[in-house]
Structures are given as structure tokens and as C-alpha cells.
Amino acid sequence: xxxxxxxxxxxxxxxxxxxxxxxxxxxxxxxxxxxxxARRLPxxxxxxxxxxxxxxxxxxxxxxxxxxxxxxxIGSDMADVSEIRARAxxxxxxxxxxxxxxxxxxxxxxxxxxxxxxxxxxxxxQSDRGTSYSKYFEVQNELVAAYNxxxxxxxRRKFGKxxxxxxxxxxxxxxxxxxxxxxxxxxxxxxxx
Amino acid sequence: MSKFGKGxxxxxxxxxxxxxPDLIFTILFFFMIVTTMREVTLMVxxxxxxxxxxxxxxxxxxxxxxxxxxxxxxxxxxxxxxxQIQLNDKFASLYEVQDYVYQExxxxxxxxxxxxxxxxxxxxxxxxxIVTDIKQELRKAYALNINYSAEGRN
Numbered sequence: 001x002x003x004x005x006x007x008x009x010x011x012x013x014x015x016x017x018x019x020x021x022x023x024x025x026x027x028x029x030x031x032x033x034x035x036x037x038a039r040r041l042p043x044x045x046x047x048x049x050x051x052x053x054x055x056x057x058x059x060x061x062x063x064x065x066x067x068x069x070x071x072x073x074i075g076s077d078m079a080d081v082s083e084i085r086a087r088a089x090x091x092x093x094x095x096x097x098x099x100x101x102x103x104x105x106x107x108x109x110x111x112x113x114x115x116x117x118x119x120x121x122x123x124x125x126q127s128d129r130g131t132s133y134s135k136y137f138e139v140q141n142e143l144v145a146a147y148n149x150x151x152x153x154x155x156r157r158k159f160g161k162x163x164x165x166x167x168x169x170x171x172x173x174x175x176x177x178x179x180x181x182x183x184x185x186x187x188x189x190x191x192x193x
Numbered sequence: 194m195s196k197f198g199k200g201x202x203x204x205x206x207x208x209x210x211x212x213x214p215d216l217i218f219t220i221l222f223f224f225m226i227v228t229t230m231r232e233v234t235l236m237v238x239x240x241x242x243x244x245x246x247x248x249x250x251x252x253x254x255x256x257x258x259x260x261x262x263x264x265x266x267x268x269x270x271x272x273x274x275x276x277q278i279q280l281n282d283k284f285a286s287l288y289e290v291q292d293y294v295y296q297e298x299x300x301x302x303x304x305x306x307x308x309x310x311x312x313x314x315x316x317x318x319x320x321x322x323i324v325t326d327i328k329q330e331l332r333k334a335y336a337l338n339i340n341y342s343a344e345g346r347n
Contacts, residue, residue, distance in 0.1 A: 014214035022221045029228035034250040034312055036241075036342040044332040066321075129322030133315050134242045136324070137341055141244040148246055184328070 037140060041184065060102045062091045062123045066139060068130030081138055088146035092178060094118050111173040112158065124183045143182050150178050229253065237262035237279045239316035243346035250340060255310050257297040257336075259290070261323060262316035276319055278327065287326050294334035314342040 064084065065073040072079050074087050094101040102118035109115055123143060127136050148163070151174050155163040159170050166174065239262030250256060260279040264272055268284075277284050280293045298309055311331055315324055331339060 011211070011214065015210065015217055018214050018217035018221055022217055022224065025221060025224045025228065028231060029224065030231045034253070034256065034340075034342060035247045035345065036250065036312060036340040037244055037247055038250075038310075038338070038340045041328060041332050041337040041339060043335065043337065127321045127325070129320060129325065131321040132317070133319040133321060133324055134317035136321050137242040137244060137317070137343065140341065141246050141343075144246040 037137070037144060039140070039182075039184070057103070057120075059100055060118075060120045060122060062088065062121070063126065064123060064139060064143070065126045066128065066131045066135055068128040070132055070135040072135075072139065081135075081142060084139060084142040085146045085149070088123060088143055089150055091123070092118060092121060092146065093150055107176070109173050109176050111170060112177060115177060117177055119179060122181050122183050140182070144180070147178055147180050151175065154178065233258070233260075233279070233282050235260065235279070236265055236268055236282075236284060237277055237316070238265050239263075239314055241314060241342045241344055242317040244343040245346055247343045247345060250310070250312065252308075255301070255305055255308050256312050256340075257294065257309065258312050258314060259293075259327060260314045261319055261327070262314075276316075276323055278323070287323075287330060290327055290330040291334040294331065294336045298336075308338070309336055310338045310340055311336045312340045312342050 063073070063075055067073070072081060072084070074084065079087070091101055094104065097104060102121035104116040104118050105120065106114050107117050107119060109117075125139065125143070152163040154177055155161060155166055155170070155174050158174075159166060161170075163171065163174060237260050239260060261276060262279075263269070263274055264277050264284075272284065278287065278290070279285065280289060285293065294309075294311070298306055301309060313324070313327065328339070331337070
């Protein structure tokens with residue numbers, strides 16, 4: 001019996017086919033990993049309930065206002081974006097226990113024991129309708145940076161590691177030492193008054 | 194005479210390209226894995242702001258997007274160059290934001306619903322007025338986890 005030779009399949013076009021597939025995927029997909037600044041909004045105010053202002057002492061509030069000209073005010077004086085971080089850090093930490101900065105209260109935190117922290121502080125960020133988003137974002141970014149720096153410093157001091165390398169419980173302890181309290185106040189319209 | 198040049202021609206042997214398809218397939222699979230399908234065609238232009246403290250968003254399935262910016266060129270002729278909100282594949286007004294959130298939430302698995310996130314992809318030249326309005330709408334719709342989309346910066 002003579003063996004019938006099977007002719008080899010011509011596969012030279014497979015490369016072209018896969019190229020077409022490749023190009024299809026290149027065009028229809030995007031590689032953008034979504035990154036950003038995560039925030040949590042307060043729940044909506046109840047209509048039937050009289051909006052109850054939680055009484056906050058004046059020393060516990062840091063007012064950050066941005067007006068329509070993208071000018072910045074911290075507390076009662078004009079400031080520059082570069083100053084926010086230092087001001088916010090000083091405000092949150094209150095290292096010298098000054099009377100005009102947030103008061104400290106004892107709290108029991110796992111791994112850290114009983115500590116005195118400024119857990120009643122609030123940073124209130126207020127913007128105008130005419131403020132540019134980039135300015136607003138920049139300020140938000142600086143405020144978050146202030147918290148992150150404080151947390152990192154604490155982590156290095158207590159655990160000898162940067163914040164991002166802490167274990168789950170350690171990170172939780174550090175987070176509760178410096179709870180992030182940035183309030184996005186109801187919008188104000190300074191311009192049209 | 195010459196030793197060279199006689200006999201059959203010494204052509205270059207053909208390059209073996211039989212592994213080329215495999216190579217291309219490898220690249221193809223790489224792209225299929227690391228990229229995601231583009232869900233919407235963008236009708237607004239936006240350049241997100243840059244920040245230093247940004248985090249990566251995890252779990253794409255939990256995220257809904259709201260795009261805010263100026264219309265792209267082909268739309269500008271029709272609807273002008275004012276700032277627009279885009280939800281899914283169409284321009285939307287502020288009042289549709291709540292509905293959009295409810296719809297997106299309906300489409301999610303029951304256990305995922307509390308973890309819903311809204312990513313705000315807002316152009317950096319937008320005025321805060323529209324952003325605040327959207328935020329108020331999101332609050333009303335109880336979509337409280339938001340994310341200001343941004344790029345990294347050193």
C-alpha cells in the first residue's frame with residue numbers, strides 16, 4: 001500500500017489573522033486604570049427633620065474656603081495652596097495642646113493603648129460655584145496629604161514602618177488615631193449676593 | 194576557475210516564520226488581559242486633575258462613571274461648547290443623575306449594592322457649581338462613595 005502523503009496546511013496567513021485580532025483589541029479596549037481620590041459624601045439631609053447642627057466648638061473647626069477667583073482662605077486669613085498641608089497637620093495633630101486648636105480626649109486604641117487624640121476636629125471645605133475644579137481638587141489633595149503624612153509619621157514612630165507597609169490591625173490603629181474628617185459643606189454662592 | 198559562484202545559487206534560506214502566529218497570539222492575549230473594553234464612546238473632552246494622594250480603584254464592576262466636560266468637536270456644532278454631563282452614551286441633564294444611579298444599582302448583584310462607587314471624571318477647568326450639583330444629586334440617590342478621578346503626579 002502506498003502511503004498517501006497529506007499536504008501540509010498552509011498556515012502562513014495565521015499571522016495575518018492574529019494581527020487583525022490584535023489590532024481590533026488595541027482599538028476597542030483602553031488601558032486606563034482608574035485612579036483617583038476616594039471620598040465619602042454625607043447622607044442626604046432628612047426633609048422632615050429640622051437640620052440639627054451638631055454643635056462643634058469653634059476651636060475644633062478649620063474652615064477652608066475657596067472663592068470664585070480661586071483664592072484661598074484658611075480660618076480667617078488668606079493663604080496659598082502650599083500652606084494648607086502644614087496648617088492642616090498642625091490643626092489635626094495639635095502637638096503642643098494649644099487652646100485654639102482642637103481639644104484632645106482620651107481614647108482606647110488597640111496596639112497604641114490610651115492616647116489623647118483630637119477626634120472631634122473637623123476640616124470644613126467650602127467652595128463657591130465659580131471655583132475651578134482643579135483648585136478644589138488641589139486643596140482636597142493637600143488635605144488628604146496632610147492626613148497621610150501624619151499617619152505615616154505615626155506609623156514610623158510606633159511601628160518603625162511606613163504606613164503603607166503596616167498590617168491590617170496596625171493600619172486600623174493608625175487610622176483611628178488620625179480619623180479623616182473632611183466635611184464638604186453645602187455649597188455657598190458668594191458671588192450672587 | 195573561481196571556486197565561488199559555481200554550482201547552484203547560494204540563496205538565503207527562507208526565514209522560518211512558523212512561530213510568528215504564536216508570537217502575535219501572545220501579544221494578543223496580553224492585551225486582552227490587561228485592557229478593558231471601552232464601555233462608552235466619550236462625547237465630552239476632559240483632562241482630569243493631577244494629584245499625589247490618589248489610590249487605585251479596585252473592582253471595576255462596582256464603579257459607575259459620570260463624565261463632565263466640554264463636548265467634543267463634532268458635538269460642539271450642535272449643542273454648543275458649554276459644560277455637559279455625560280451618562281452612558283448620551284448627554285444628560287442634572288435631573289437624570291439620580292435615575293442613572295438607580296439604574297446602575299439595579300444592574301448590580303445584591304451583595305455588591307452597598308459598595309457601589311461613582312467615579313467622577315471631571316475636566317479640571319469645570320466650575321465647581323456643576324460638580325456640587327452632581328454631588329447633591331448623588332447624595333439624594335444615596336451613592337455616597339465617590340471618587341474624584343485623577344492622574345498621578347510626583
